[in-house]
Amino acid sequence: MQKALLIDPEKCTSCLQCELACSHQHTGMFNPVQSRIRVFEFEHGARAIPYTCTQCEAAWCLHACPVQAITVNAATGAKQVDADRCVGCKVCTVACPYGTINYEAHTGKVAKCDLCGGEPQCAVACPTGAITVSDPDTATHAINPLLLGRGATA
Amino acid sequence: MGWQRKILRVDLSAGTAVAEPLNMEWANAYLGERGLASKYLWENMDPAADAMGPDNVLIFATGPLTGTMSSTSGRYAVVTKGPLTNAIACSNSGGKFGAELKYAGYDLLLIHGRAPTPVYLHIVDDRVEIRSAQALWGQTVWDTEGWLKSHHQDTRLKVASIGVAGERGVYYACVVNDLHRAAGRSGVGAVMGSKNLKAIAVRGNLGVQVDQPERFMAAVRDTHKMLAESAGRKELTECGTDAMIDSMQAFGGLPTRNFQEVQFEGADKLNPEAMTEVRPNGHRNLLTNKACFGCTIACGRIAHIDKTHFTIVNRPQYWHASGGLEYETAFAFGPVVGVDDIDALTFAGYLMNEHGMDPISFGVTLAAAMELYELGVITDADTDGVALNFGNAEALTVMAEKTGKYEGFGQILGLGSKRMCERYGRPELSMSVKGQEFAGYDSRALQGMGLGYATSNRGACHLRHDAFAEDMEDQSGAGKAKPIKVSQDKTAMIDSTGLCLFTSAAWDVPEFQRQIDAACEGDWPESRLWEIGERIWNLERRFNLAAGLTAADDTLPPRMLEDPAPSGTAEGKVCQLDRMLPEYYELRGWTRDGLPSHETLQRLGLEESKA
Known part of the structure; x- marks a missing residue:
């Protein structure tokens, strides 16, 4: 199963x-x-x-990590950081093309979206439905039209 | 927790900034924001001091729920002695500045003295710098915010600042944060200007914790749901506060042409439908709605002006979106000055935010000037050649800009309606109480509103009580004292939490109680919150009495008391203040002269306070 956050800026x-x-x-x-x-x-x-991590297929952060601190959560598909293993080298922050994995000075580690173990709290809290959880394995809901390039069909 | 337990005391005369522990005894008795800042003001200055002098103290205050996940948790208050009223001034604002100040670790920021030359404060957690604002003096609010973000290379810097209006002492200059949210009323921006303080730029990294996280999150979940499901919340989200324009027009409480009338023929050109109407050229005034920090209502309007409109056709710097019309701005640039051109109103709103002025006081002052002009008391020679007739949209926008830049007749308008009308020998034309202009509700149609205006500690204000339902049901002056007194106390409490008054679309005291009780240490039964509200109201009253105000200031202009409403549901009625006021004093536990009695002060624990 693979989850991700769907974001509708509108x-x-x-x-x-x-x-x-x-x-x-x-x-x-x-x-x-x-x-x-x-x-x-x-x-x-x-x-x-x-704006947050798209849990992208390519997973540049995961492949760049020299100590295998970033792994795929089998239940959710989230790429998540094992803080005990992370050495704070920041290579993943350079590898990520989206800038959604970041170094935190106060912990000396990197942090990124881990989909809260399957129930992302940002989506729960969003009062307007701008952030929702997508589960492509079972999804029947419409795909965000923004991702399809709404401008091209207008 | 809830509180950061720390305040920052800045002395601009001495050039010092020192953190000190929050007085928890006061926090427990006054909660935060409006209440706690009023207590600090009372203890830190002589109420008789000159509002524009260095001995006045300017306080920025957050509440215990500011910065938490409670809905609307972005509020902060600016409390000081106000120059418009010479009474206690308390203006609160949303946006994102308040939460940021709290995240930097401070419940309150106290500003004493006066800097020898213009300065701004740069606060990043424990690092506080008083820096030169020479490059910023004379700049607009918008340019100031842009300059600070660029200079400090920090797009997430949160800025509260004043424009030229505040620098030059326009009596109703406000403090603007996040480009278009404002601590709008009572001239708190003029006090900031008198201290040579151009801006406060803050970044906070410390976060906020609550006392009982699990209980707090359960309360947040339930109260968010209540708001989400409430019809009042839905209307605020969809229409903003501007929905009120249709009901006030129908009711006959929409002040028109300086309160000479109570219904406006152009109201339907300024209502929510007009804001969303798509014009033949494809333009639509309203672009979207926008929330303040933490707010699940999002009543804020983001609008833009038709590029072909006379106000901006040759001024591309205004072709961007910005804060749009709300009910009070629609009233203050619309009916009360007789203008029904929504683009002109929207532009006037831009100018208020850009230059830092209270739209209500500006609009009602301009309305008084228009009446003076139509009466022939002032002429083109006074008004820089601008025809100040009611309904002149160009006069509205030209005068808004002149006042914002402190030029020409704008300097006279900058006095506020009371000082301006006195100057021209017609004080009765100022629609104000204690020098502060009325909001967009006529107190002949809404009787309780009249009592609320007359007794509000910061001068005429529609947000110091909440008795709309009672007022619309019953237009006699009977039985108004109680709902006014009770809602004044409740409002004072809500204004001290760090949350927005508009949550009361769905919440009442139990909902605030639940969140406060989970966020703050100790027990917070509802009775304690009610008592805090009443204590705050009486402390504000004591400040005003010590500043020299008396019961004689609890009154309304003769137009409200003697001239019957010309139309609407209150046709033929005047405001029955003389009937309501004695009942109100008695209910408050005040003497017939409006002084809190010995017993009242003792009951509220105010007797030990400074004499």
Whole structure:
């Protein structure tokens, strides 16, 4: 089974409930700087885009890691960091083309989205449905039209 | 927890910034934000001091729930002595600045003194710098925020700043954060300007913890659900506060042409339908809605102006989206000045945010100037040649810009309606209480609103009580004292949590209680929250009395008390303040002169406070 987060920026109001939920899940604190999902705002807030790891097939971070600290969770498909093994070398942060695995100075390790073990708290917290969980093995819901290049059909 | 248990005290005269422990005895008695800052203000200054002098203290305050996962947890308050009213000023704001200040580790930021030259504060957790703002003085709010983010190479820096209006002492200058959220009322931006403080730029990395995380998250889950399912919340999300324009128009409580009328023929050009209407050229005013920090309501509007409109046709710098109209801005640039051009109103809103001014006070001051102009008291010679007739959209936007830049007749408008009307010998034309202008509700149609305006500690305000339902059901002055008193206490408590008043679309005291009780140490029964609200109200009152205000200031302009409403459901009625006020004083436990009695002060634990 392979899960991922589907993100629809059109629905995002930039409330940051996702960042609050993520940081609470992973640190026990409400602290957006430690969230693994980030909302970027543009043009006085006219557009807001939540951004996080896509759990990509290529898994550059995983292959770049010299100590095999990044593994695939068999249940969810999430690429996740074993903090005990991570040596903080940051090679994965260079390898990732999306910038969604990041070094945290206060722990000396890297951190990335781990899909919360299968129930991503950002999706639970999102009040508008901008962040939902996709499960391609069983999915029957529509694919985000943004990913299909809505502009091309307009 | 909930609190960071630390405050930052900055003395701009001495050039020092020192962290000190939060006084937990006060936090337990006043909660946070509005209440706690009022207590710190009371203990740190002489209420009789000059609002624009160095002895005034400017306080930025978060609440125990600010920065948590509670819905609307981004609120902070700015508390100081206000220059518009010479009373206690308390303006709160959303956006993302408040949570960031809390994440930097501070419950409150106290600013004393006056910097010898313009400065800004740069705060990154424990690192606090008072830096030169020479490059920023004279800049707009928008340019200031851009400059600071660029200079510090930090796009996530959160900025609260003032524009030229605040620098030059426009009496209703506000503090703007995150480009278009503002601590809007009572001139708190003018106090910031008087201290030579241009901006506060903050980054916080420390996070916030709550006392009982599991109980807190259960409360968050349930209260989020209540908001999600509430009809009032749904309307705020879809229409913003502007939905109120249709109901006030129908009711006959929509102040029009400086409160001479109570219904506006152009209301349907400014309502939510007008904001979403697609015009023949494809333009639509409203682009999307936007949330403040942590907010699951998202009542904020993001709009843009038709590029062919006269206001911006040759000014591409305004061709971007920004904060759109809310009910109060729609009222203040619309009916009260007789203008129904939604693009002009939206542009006036941009200018308020860009230059840092309270739209309500500006609009109602302009309305008074228009009445003076139509009466012939002022002429083109006074107004820089601009015809200040009601309904003139160009006059609205030109004067908004002149006031924001402190130019020409804008300097007179910057006095606020009370000082301006006194200057021209017609004080009765100022639609204000204690010098602060009315919001968009007529107190002849909404009787309790009249009592709320008259007794609000920061001058006329629609957000210091909540008795809309009672007011719309019953238009007599009977029985209004109780809902006003009770909702004033409740509002004071909500304003001290770190959450937004608009959550009361779905929540009542038990919902706030549940979140506070889980986030803060100790027991927080509802009775304690009610008492805190009442304590705050009485402390604010004491500040005002010590500042020199008296019961004579608890009144309304003669237009509300003597001129009957010309139409609507209240046609022929005046505001029955004389009937409501004595009942209110009695219910408050105040003397007939409006002084809190010995017993009242003792009951609320206020007697030991500074004399």
